[in-house]
Amino acid sequence: MTCCTMDAESVLALSTTSSSAEEVRLVSQPLGEGLRQLDLSVPDVHCGGCISTIERALLSLPFVKTARVNLTARRVTCVYQEEVETRATDPSKILAAINSAGYRAHLFTPQAPENDKTRNQLLLAIGVSGFAAANIMLLSVSVWSGADAATRDMFHWISAMIAAPALVYAGRFFFKSARNALRHGRTNMDVPISLAVTLSYAVSLWETVHHGEHAWFDASVSLLFFLLIGRTLDHVMREKARAAINGLARLAPRGALLINPDGSRHYIAIEEIAAGDEISIAAGERVPVDGIVVSGESDVDLSIVTGESSPVAVASNSEVSSGAMNLTGSLVLRATKIAKNSLLSEIIGLMEAAEGGRARYRRIADRAAALYSPVVHLLALVSFLGWGFLGGDWKQGMLVAVAVLIITCPCALGLAVPVVQVVAAGELFRKGIMVKDGSALERLAEADTVAFDKTGTLTMGSPRLVGVGTMDESATAIAHGLATHSRHPLSRALVRETKTAPMSFDSVTEIPGGGLEARNGADVYRLGNTAFACGTSVVPRTADSPFSEVVLSKNGVDFARFFFDDTLRPGACEAIDRLGAAGLETLIVSGDRQTVVDNTAHALGIDRAFGSLTPKQKVEECQRLNGQGRRVLMVGDGINDAPALAAAHVSMAPATASDIGRQAADLVFFNDRLDAVPEAIAVARRSASLIRQNFALAIGYNVLAVPIAIAGLATPLIAAVAMSTSSIIVVTNALRLNAFGKRRDMQIRGGIGRSAEVKAA
């Protein structure tokens, strides 16, 4: 992406998603004194230039008090006055200002600040344990460099007093989780951590009381310090992506215009719509709740709901489901269900049922802990018993056992996974891909099959003119002239892709649910579906054609036919090629008609394509593949894809996806190109092998250090050095992510170059 510029077309496309002043006011929070705060999600900001462009654009509005961009969360917080000189202000101008500065802006409902609280608690714990570790280390260094009896005891006592509150405060995350795991009869990384920390503190205290030479206060506190860093990185990564993904509320309307029994209209929030209410939906708005059309005719775009790519005509008594986009005429709907019970709740039910497969997944750190902790505990026990029975010195045995526990404590292991995942997530973030949590990267690295949805994922959901069936050159000019009067997606495509000078007419009317009618002298031209253009007597062609068809008629006689196909998402071909080269199998699961799906599959070179699938069938397809031992990556965007996104091993969605689709997906990509899919897989695989290396390094280090501990030679100094060195090595290795594996990437790219040459030949 070039810095801070967007092409005119995409900005134009944005303006269709603008919200009304009432809707914006509904979302913003009152601050008192006539001020309101509006939070917006702006996914395109990525540098300092963007920050100042947006802030300057907003501050230039007279009613805006403050504007501040948060680059990390990609958000704008804007405070504005409700009234300027007793005239109500129009807050939708804020969105318009951001759009005209060249950025997309979406309304955003702030979530409960629960997550930030956890992050702040973790940071506080890091601060406290860091403070304690630094001070204790200071005292320990004096002890190591030869402080004698009385001074040493005093230093140990001071260390003990600093360590105790720090351990209780900073260690509570680990103790809680370890207790939880043990209570359920499981074990995780936190069990050996808690054990090592508490045991080492207890033994050190005992040593101090008895004027002993060695104490491990520094080890137990700095252990916590390192581990908390890992834990915090993990948490911050998850929150960063989640905040950005939650921030996009592009496709859910916030409310609707309610028609009161006396005919007056007012705007209410979506939660307040009751079943039986009549609501008005203007052309270009999304349907907020399921309902039945009371009056009006229109075409609705169901692509986000069912995956059907061509618009469907609706009239009185048709059912309309929430999420559909009303295209041509305004409609009055009677709500049949409240928002909570609309189509969405059904989908959510399916999602919850489908999530079982993923819930069984155990994170790699836990799997390692299951192997690692019994070995460590056994080692400590054996050395304790060994020194006790063979040496006859039980006190020495205890000290050795504690030294073993500290040296093998999974400090580096605790960092091994989160550091790599944070670096990988940062790398993907720069490429416009958000990762919801670390386990998503682990699962992505294992994927071997990629299932794509069609509409909105492989294709952009915007039609493109692919063929003109006419003998007459002037037909194109007539059609172009007619199409300029409509905002129907097919008309827009016709205008965009025909280059003839448009013809003008005496009068043009748009008939919702049919098409356009124009009069020029005595001639009547009609542009629309077959039934409308040629009169009802003509039987419309069967729905087998992979293309959407528009007919132009002159005085009721078929004059020209235009064929449209969906536009492929940019980079789709390259993405499929790269996936193939990397050894992944691809298939399409779509809710659209089979012929349309076959057409897309053929264009992209995908072998298997399933069309006309219901959300449930998509889930079943995923589960069937899972049953064959395949790890499925599902890529989809619509409401109908959400259950499959939840059922698949791992899932991705474009940022333009429905809210529920984005919520269900593990990764969300913000740029238009489908290249994001192989890119994310490449980074995930790289990070998976780095994680394996890190485990090898950390365990290898322990293997070297353990004999020293068992031999009873591990002074606190050696324990401290061993621990920090292994942590530093692991972190340094994680930072190689960008350089690592680049050569292999090049090989894959080279492979594509060759296959492209073969095709060309």
Next chain:
Amino acid sequence: MNMLIYLIPIALLMGGMGLLAFLWSLRSGQYDDLQGAAWRILAEDETDQRKP
């Protein structure tokens, strides 16, 4: 040896002040937008100013 009686409390006090400074910076939201803060250094001051 006696100077340790002064020096150790002083060291702890200074460390504690560092900890308090950290707590203050955390409370005042200075860690909310680390990337943005890095860029804002380079930005001209006018965008940061509040309107009267």
